[in-house]
Amino acid sequence: MASDRSLPTYWFTIVAAATFGMFGLLGWHIYSSHRVGHALQAEHARGLRLTNAMYSQNLRLAHLCHLVVFDGVLSEVEKYWDTANQMDGHLAEIVAGSDRHQMESVARARWVNRGLRQRERDAMRMSAQGRQDEAAAMLQNARYRSLMSEFDETVDDLVDDLNTTFSRRLEIEGARDRTMLVGAFSIFLVAAAVWLVLAVRLRRWGAKLQVEMALRERAESQLGEAQKMEALGQLAAGVAHDFNNILTVILGFVDIARKAVGAARENALEKIGMAADQGTEVTSSLLTFSRRSEAEMGALELGELVQQTQVLLQGMLPATVRVLLESNPPGEEFWVWGNRARLQQVLVNLVLNARDAIPAGGDVTIRLGRIETSRKHGVPRICLEVADTGSGMAPEVKERIFEPFFTTKPRGQSTGLGLAIVAAIVGEHRGEIQVETEAGAGTCFTLSLPEFIVDDPEAETTSPVGSRPVWIFSADPYIAGFIASALARVGCRTQEFSLSDSAIGSARIEERPALVVMDAEERQARVPEYLRLLWNRAQQIPVLVLSSDGSELGEGTLEGPVMVLAKPFMVTELVALVTRLVGSDGIYDPGSSGR
Amino acid sequence: MGYMTRVLVVDDHALMRDMLRERLNQEPDLEVIGAASNAEEAMLFVEDLAPDLVVLDIDMPGLSAFEAARQIRHLLPDTRVLFLSAYVQDGYISQVLQVRACGYATKGNSPESLIACIRKVAQGGTCFSGEIERRLEIGVDGVRLANALRTRAETLTPREREVLIHLARGASKKVIAKTLGVSVKTVEQHCIHVMQKLDIHDRVELARFAVREGMVEP
Numbered sequence: 001m002a003s004d005r006s007l008p009t010y011w012f013t014i015v016a017a018a019t020f021g022m023f024g025l026l027g028w029h030i031y032s033s034h035r036v037g038h039a040l041q042a043e044h045a046r047g048l049r050l051t052n053a054m055y056s057q058n059l060r061l062a063h064l065c066h067l068v069v070f071d072g073v074l075s076e077v078e079k080y081w082d083t084a085n086q087m088d089g090h091l092a093e094i095v096a097g098s099d100r101h102q103m104e105s106v107a108r109a110r111w112v113n114r115g116l117r118q119r120e121r122d123a124m125r126m127s128a129q130g131r132q133d134e135a136a137a138m139l140q141n142a143r144y145r146s147l148m149s150e151f152d153e154t155v156d157d158l159v160d161d162l163n164t165t166f167s168r169r170l171e172i173e174g175a176r177d178r179t180m181l182v183g184a185f186s187i188f189l190v191a192a193a194v195w196l197v198l199a200v201r202l203r204r205w206g207a208k209l210q211v212e213m214a215l216r217e218r219a220e221s222q223l224g225e226a227q228k229m230e231a232l233g234q235l236a237a238g239v240a241h242d243f244n245n246i247l248t249v250i251l252g253f254v255d256i257a258r259k260a261v262g263a264a265r266e267n268a269l270e271k272i273g274m275a276a277d278q279g280t281e282v283t284s285s286l287l288t289f290s291r292r293s294e295a296e297m298g299a300l301e302l303g304e305l306v307q308q309t310q311v312l313l314q315g316m317l318p319a320t321v322r323v324l325l326e327s328n329p330p331g332e333e334f335w336v337w338g339n340r341a342r343l344q345q346v347l348v349n350l351v352l353n354a355r356d357a358i359p360a361g362g363d364v365t366i367r368l369g370r371i372e373t374s375r376k377h378g379v380p381r382i383c384l385e386v387a388d389t390g391s392g393m394a395p396e397v398k399e400r401i402f403e404p405f406f407t408t409k410p411r412g413q414s415t416g417l418g419l420a421i422v423a424a425i426v427g428e429h430r431g432e433i434q435v436e437t438e439a440g441a442g443t444c445f446t447l448s449l450p451e452f453i454v455d456d457p458e459a460e461t462t463s464p465v466g467s468r469p470v471w472i473f474s475a476d477p478y479i480a481g482f483i484a485s486a487l488a489r490v491g492c493r494t495q496e497f498s499l500s501d502s503a504i505g506s507a508r509i510e511e512r513p514a515l516v517v518m519d520a521e522e523r524q525a526r527v528p529e530y531l532r533l534l535w536n537r538a539q540q541i542p543v544l545v546l547s548s549d550g551s552e553l554g555e556g557t558l559e560g561p562v563m564v565l566a567k568p569f570m571v572t573e574l575v576a577l578v579t580r581l582v583g584s585d586g587i588y589d590p591g592s593s594g595r
Numbered sequence: 596m597g598y599m600t601r602v603l604v605v606d607d608h609a610l611m612r613d614m615l616r617e618r619l620n621q622e623p624d625l626e627v628i629g630a631a632s633n634a635e636e637a638m639l640f641v642e643d644l645a646p647d648l649v650v651l652d653i654d655m656p657g658l659s660a661f662e663a664a665r666q667i668r669h670l671l672p673d674t675r676v677l678f679l680s681a682y683v684q685d686g687y688i689s690q691v692l693q694v695r696a697c698g699y700a701t702k703g704n705s706p707e708s709l710i711a712c713i714r715k716v717a718q719g720g721t722c723f724s725g726e727i728e729r730r731l732e733i734g735v736d737g738v739r740l741a742n743a744l745r746t747r748a749e750t751l752t753p754r755e756r757e758v759l760i761h762l763a764r765g766a767s768k769k770v771i772a773k774t775l776g777v778s779v780k781t782v783e784q785h786c787i788h789v790m791q792k793l794d795i796h797d798r799v800e801l802a803r804f805a806v807r808e809g810m811v812e813p
Contacts, residue, residue, distance in 0.1 A: 299729045478695045478721075482738050485721040486728055521735060548735045568734035570741060575728075 011198050018191035022184050029180040033173065040169055047097065047162035050090050054109070054155050057087045058116070062148065065120040069127040069135045077124065084117055094158065102161040109154040116147045239312070242282050249275040281311055299452045299572070300343070302334040302382060303327055306366050309347045316352065320361025323351065328369040334382045337452040342425045349418040350386040350445050356409070357390030357443060364388050371448060380451045381431075387444035393437040401435065468512060469493040470578060473503065473530075474519035483517060486571050490579055499523060504533045512538055514582045517574075520547040521567070535560050544581065546574070599626040600717040603646040605637040605663075606630075606679070607655040611702070615650065618706050625713065634663035641667055646674060648717050651696075653680040653687055654811070656764075658774065662757055664694040677716045679709070686808040688727055689740045689749050690756070698722030748808045750792050756810065758785040762798065763805035 064080040067073045091110055098106050119138055126135035138144065250272050257268040310323055317323065327334070336343075347366070354364040367385040393401070400406045402423040422445075426433045431449040470492050474480035477498065484494040497503045499518065516534065520527045524547055534541060542561040546569075565577060602625055606612040609632070616627045628644050631637040634651075635658050641649065649667060651660045664676045677698040678691050691699045697716040700709050701724070712722040723731070732741045740749065751759065754775075761771040768786065772779045790796050795804055805811050 298726070476737060479733065479737055481697075481719065482721050482723075483733075485715070485723070488720070489725065489728070519733075546733065568732045568739075571728050571731045571733060571738075574733065 011194065011201070015191060015194045015198060018187055018194060022187040022191055025180065025187065026184045029177070029184070033177060036173055040166060040173070043097065044162060044166040047094070048159065050094050051155050051159050051162065053090050054087065054158075055152070057083055057090070058113075058148070058151050058155075061087065061117070061120065065124060066139065068124050069132075069139060072127075074128075080120075080124070087113060087117075098161075099165060101165060102158070105154060105157040105161050109151070109158060112147055112151045112154050116144070116151060119144050119147070239282055243279065246275045246279045246282075281308075298340070299335055299337055300340050302336055302343070302368055302384060302449075303332075305340060305343060306347065306368065306384075309344050309351075310366075312344075313348065313351050316348075317355055317364075318361065321355055321358060322363050324363055324365045326365060326367045328367065332368075332370070334368050334370065334384075335452040336382055336429070336449045338429045338449065339425075342428065346422050346425050346447070347384075347386070349422050353418060353445075354386055354388035354390065354443070357388050357392075362389035370451065381448040382451050384447045384449070385444055387442060389442045392439045392441050392443055393435075394439060398435060398437050402433075468514040469495050470582065471495050471497060471507065471513040471516045472519070473497045473499040473516065475499045475522055476519065479519050482571075483519070483574065486575050487578055490575055492578065492582065499530070501530075501533060504530055504537070507537070509538050513541060515578060516541055516543045517578065518543055518545045520545050524549055531560060531562060542581065544578065597624060600624060600713070601626050601628045601644070601647045602713065603628060603637065603640050603644065603649045604630045605632075605634065605649060605655070605660075606652040607632050608652070611652075614706075615709075619710065619713070622710055625710070625717075634658035634660055637663055638666060641670060641674065645671055648675045648677060648713065650677050650679055650713065653678055659757055659760055661690045661694050661753065664696055665753065668694065675716050675719075677713060677722065683724075683726060684808075685730070685740055686748055686810055688730060690753070692731070692738050692740065693753060699727055700724075747793050748804075748810070751789060755785050755789045755792070758782060759789050759801060759805055760810050762786065762789075763802040763811045765802075 061080060061083050064076045064083065067076045068080065091106070091113060094102075094109075095106055123135040123138040126132075126138065253268040253271045253275070257265050257272070260268060306325060310325065313323055351364055351366070358364070365385070365387045367387065369383050369385075371381045371383050397408060401419050403420060406420075423433055426447055426449075429449050431447055433448075434446045435443065436446070437443040470487055472480045472483050472487075472494055474483070474496075475498065477496070480496040480498075484496050487494050495507075495513070497507055499520070518527065518530065523530075527545060527547070531543060534543065540560060543563070545562060545564045546567060547564055548567040563581075565574060602619055604612055604615045604619070604627055606615065612630045612632065616630050619625045619627050628646055629640040631640050633655050637649065637651070638658070640646070649664075651664060653660045660678065664678075667674055667676055676694070676696045677700060678687070678696050679700050679702060680687060681702045683699075683701055688699065698712055698721055700712045700722060715722045730741055731738055733739075748756070757775065758771060761774065766774070768779050768782045772782045775782070789801070793801070793804060795801050802811075
């Protein structure tokens with residue numbers, strides 16, 4: 001089901017739209033409420049300001065009229081007209097800003113104002129004509145007073161109307177707010193629901209993905225093993241062929257040996273031995289290949305591995321394909337730290353790949369060398385090339401060859417994992433792989449692996465290291481024996497002693513040792529004492545102390561040539577150090593030590 | 596005539612056993628005083644004959660070769676043990692060192708190299724090939740497989756390892772208890788510890804682990 005495997009984008013679109021819609025609506029609403037609230041407040045304040053002005057101006061007009069009529073201050077007439085005009089202006093303003101609910105109060109206010117102003121103007125005219133009594137009566141009669149109080153009531157009504165209108169509009173705004181909030185909340189609910197659906201689906205997809213990944217990992221490892229089995233199957237055919245030959249030879253010579261006597265019998269037995277040796281060679285190569293120990297990494301010599309693999313490969317290649325071995329410089333050893341079986345698998349895969357590239361026959365060259373110039377992380381690298389004289393690869397094929405399941409061979413003939421596994425194994429060994437190819441000019445795979453530096457690793461039969469012996473002191477005879485054997489393998493003469501005062505005191509000093517190796521474990525505190533005792537017997541004998549704690553041998557505490565090798569250390573490290581310290585002439589040379 | 600080293604050969608492969616006996620007897624300084632087909636039988640020989648040196652095949656049915664080596668060391672501290680196997684495996688190397696054996700020789704090599712190895716061990720030395728030596732380090736607790744090479748299997752005690760091997764071979768707890776001469780409860784305790792240490796809680800997986808680590812042959 002496609003929808004179960006991929007996340008449909010429309011779900012995300014819905015969620016995004018709902019979320020944006022909700023926030024957009026809320027934002028717009030906050031803005032518009034703020035704007036409308038401000039407008040309402042301003043309008044209400046203006047109404048109140050106008051009504052207040054009308055109160056005070058009405059009183060001022062009455063006062064000015066009284067001054068003109070009763071006190072004869074004619075100069076106030078002009079002020080009166082100004083104020084009356086202002087009053088008209090306010091009224092006109094109120095008319096402009098009022099809605100239909102206020103129109104009645106406004107019309108009444110205008111009518112009362114007109115009545116009052118008419119009477120005041122009449123009173124001022126009578127006063128100007130000298131009709132003082134009539135004018136005073138005009139301003140004091142009941143009608144004028146009732147109009148005055150009616151004006152106040154009308155303005156009060158106006159204020160009431162303003163407040164009512166303000167409240168009504170606030171209510172309308174509140175209702176709008178509620179509608180908005182309900183809308184936004186609905187959108188929020190929609191968004192939350194979609195998020196929930198999405199979260200559930202994501203969780204389900206995640207679980208499925210994990211199961212699929214686990215399945216894929218298992219399948220990949222099984223396929224890796226299957227690829228090895230595929231190569232092993234091809235090997236088996238070759239090995240069976242070799243073995244049949246060997247067994248035929250053995251049976252034949254056994255038959256001869258039974259009947260023959262003397263030299264002929266000896267000869268037959270020798271041939272049987274030779275055939276068996278060949279068989280051993282084949283099985284040992286096969287064993288290293290089929291071993292399944294993943295953690296087994298160790299120092300190994302690539303030249304030897306290549307030679308062993310060649311024995312296996314011969315059975316798998318047609319007679320038209322030659323495998324050539326080259327090493328540069330010739331006879332050199334190339335040590336790396338790696339897993340023998342895995343690296344052999346790399347070699348078999350690369351050579352089988354080369355074989356398939358030269359169906360008509362040709363040469364496959366395995367070349368070993370050291371990359372001296374380009375040093376990565378300061379470690380020289382060993383390079384292993386597998387080159388064929390085949391048809392080469394097109395660039396688009398070259399780009400994809402290390403992809404798992406990529407194959408140019410017909411379906412069913414290849415898993416397409418061979419080179420992917422090569423790349424993975426090279427990666428495990430902190431190596432790099434490059435491929436050079438050109439259509440018609442063959443293909444060359446170049447592996448580079450960090451060199452494993454050992455000092456004279458296979459010096460079992462080399463010339464003796466030093467003419468004088470190395471003394472080994474240890475409280476544990478097993479360790480002393482072990483170290484002695486390890487040093488003996490590189491040609492050191494050794495003598496083992498128990499680590500004690502009496503052993504040091506009684507060691508035969510006639511033949512002065514080249515070096516003393518002292519395993520100080522458990523008796524570390526007494527090491528200075530032992531050293532003094534030793535140097536009393538033979539001055540300035542160089543001592544290599546093996547210890548997990550060298551604090552007792554701090555600077556200046558001892559006067560003599562002493563060096564500490566901190567535990568734990570590799571046995572090869574100890575052998576290399578002793579070999580360097582003792583040198584080929586058996587003389588201790590502290591300057592040659594690396595530690 | 597000098598001292599003859601008295602050798603006991605232990606191998607479950609009859610042809611191999613016979614060949615070793617014949618070949619070693621040809622050497623002037625070696626004398627094969629017995630040949631056993633398994634570790635139990637070997638222990639009887641050891642008790643009766645007190646050999647100088649025992650050549651012990653690693654992968655044999657019944658009592659494990661390492662347990663036998665431990666018993667020999669306890670019984671006769673001066674008898675030297677040299678292990679012999681068709682394979683070099685980290686799991687084996689670790690155990691060989693744990694029982695403080697004097698050597699570990701491989702069957703693929705020529706009889707001459709085996710004889711040289713036996714001689715070296717008989718003379719009080721140890722015999723580990725360069726291939727093995729390169730995998731070892733000397734630490735506070737003695738000679739051991741280099742730290743980087745050690746696996747979860749190395750966290751097991753010799754007894755737990757023993758139990759795991761028997762389990763992997765399909766033996767029931769009762770049978771294991773009988774073989775090891777302990778109670779079923781003790782075996783059950785060992786099983787629990789093994790499973791905890793290896794974080795494997797399934798018998799089939801335990802067997803696969805043991806095969807992968809080279810404790811038993813597939």
